[in-house]
Amino acid sequence: MKLLRFVLRLTLVLPLILFGLLCVGLVYPFIGPKTRAWLNRTWSRCLMAVCGLRVVFKGEPRMTGPVLLVANHVSWIDIFVLNSARATSFVAKSEIRSWPxxxxxxxGAGTLFIERGQRHAVHAMGEAMQARFKLGDAVGLFPEGTTTEGFELLPFHASLFEPARTTGVEIQPVALRFLQHGKRNGFAAFVGEESLVANLWRVMGATGLSVEVVFLPVLATKHADGSLPTRLELSHQAREAIQGALS
Known part of the structure; x- marks a missing residue:
């Protein structure tokens, strides 16, 4: 049955991927940002559906204006799950660009790739993020820097909170909770040395997978005395909020 489910879903996923690639290459250059955002959101919802993942949104996402969405990181699925709520430009490691x-x-959807280990990478990424904020876009950040099984959080890297902090852009923590048959587990997690193909085989052959996307309250942009919180304070606040939702 697992093989049958995988094959059936693959026959739906492949045309959807082809459509996505054609949109990125032939349609996106000629349409406005609102239409691109709608296509990104709709396509991502369709992808999750045909892969067999049910997405449940909780809380109140910031749907307009610039915002930095800060989330825990479990899988390649995360980018498409968050795009299902609002079209988002994600900060991602450059290795993802080479994934088939x-x-x-x-x-093509506007991901911002960071060259980790490069001397000026953080500064260049900060400028790229600020450019997206000026356009009123949402930018997504996985500050753990790698994936986990989705129960405990790794320490957050605070450096990329700075572009939002200095420009007064709202920062909204988001908790991603993965379940199977209604129970939390790490079945869909893409961790360790597992290949992308192996993870796709497991996820697309499974039943009962769902993701709860919990949009938490926006962090305060100023202290009571009017001073700005440091990027380290903001990263700690975001981590505590997400950990509380994952517990």
């Missing part, structure tokens, strides 16, 4: 198909799709 998924790398092409997220690149």
């Amino acid at each position: 198909v998924i790398g092409w799709l997220v690149a």
Whole structure:
């Protein structure tokens, strides 16, 4: 049955991916940002549906204006789940760009790739993020820097909170809770040395998978005395909020 489910879903996923690639290459250059955002959101919802994942939104996402969405990181699924709520430009490691198909799709959708280990990478990424904020876009950040099984959080890297902090852009923590048959587990997690193909085989052959996307309250942009919180304070606040939702 697992093989049958995988094959059936693959026959739906492949045309959807082809459509996505055609949109990125032939349609996006000629349409406005609102239409691109609608296509990103609709396509991401369709992808999650045909892959067999039910997405449940909780809380109140910021749907207009610039915002930094800060989330825990479990899988390649995360980018498409969050895009299902609002079209978002994600900060991602440069290695993702070379992933077959998924790398092409997220690149075409506006992902910001950071060259980790490069001397000026954080500064360049900060400028790229601020440019997106000026356009009124949502930018997504996975500050753990890698994936986990989705129960405990790794320490957050605070450096990329700075572009939002200095420009007064709202920061909204988001908790991603993965379940199977209604119970929390790490079945869909893409961790360790597992290949993308192996993870796709497991996820697309499974039943009962769902993701709860919990949009938490926006962080305060100023202290009571009017001073700005530091980026380290903001990262700690975001981490505590997400950990509370995952517990």
